[in-house]
Amino acid sequence: xxxxxxxxxxxxxxxxxxxxxxxxxxxxxxxxxxxxxxxxxxxxxxxxxxxxxxxxxxxxxxxxxxxxxxxxxxxxxxxxxxxxxxxxxxxxxxxxxxxxxxxxxxxxxxxxxxxxxxxxxxxxxxxxxxxxxxxxxxxxxxxxxxxxxx
Numbered sequence: 001x002x003x004x005x006x007x008x009x010x011x012x013x014x015x016x017x018x019x020x021x022x023x024x025x026x027x028x029x030x031x032x033x034x035x036x037x038x039x040x041x042x043x044x045x046x047x048x049x050x051x052x053x054x055x056x057x058x059x060x061x062x063x064x065x066x067x068x069x070x071x072x073x074x075x076x077x078x079x080x081x082x083x084x085x086x087x088x089x090x091x092x093x094x095x096x097x098x099x100x101x102x103x104x105x106x107x108x109x110x111x112x113x114x115x116x117x118x119x120x121x122x123x124x125x126x127x128x129x130x131x132x133x134x135x136x137x138x139x140x141x142x143x144x145x146x147x148x149x150x
Contacts, residue, residue, distance in 0.1 A: 005036040018042050026056035026066050049104020051077060069108050075136035078105055082128055091125045
């Protein structure tokens with residue numbers, strides 16, 4: 001409710017007010033700040049599958065171009081996230097829980113719809129690694145991305 005935040009800021013201009021909600025990109029962070037006048041923004045669900053939103057926001061604040069994640073960065077983040085989830089939740093639970101993260105990460109991939117469907121089907125550690133090996137293998141992904149550019 002950005003309008004609520006704007007009205008709250010107008011009413012309590014002397015207090016720090018943080019906003020959250022409907023932040024799906026770095027651009028959204030700055031749109032919320034500009035529209036509401038609040039002190040800061042909290043990114044919650046918007047960083048699921050997009051941990052680079054914070055880097056992109058820092059780049060924008062430094063008047064730099066916001067860079068998109070490379071296939072290698074995506075692969076590293078997915079592997080690290082999955083390994084942590086396995087350590088905390090066990091393989092079976094992590095395999096099921098991580099599907100939603102893989103689905104969200106897939107939006108950054110050149111073969112987004114195919115990768116999304118593959119993550120939906122993940123049920124085990126082997127399934128997870130198969131998707132990563134097939135779609136996030138750095139060398140094969142470079143070849144696949146090159147094919148999309150033509």
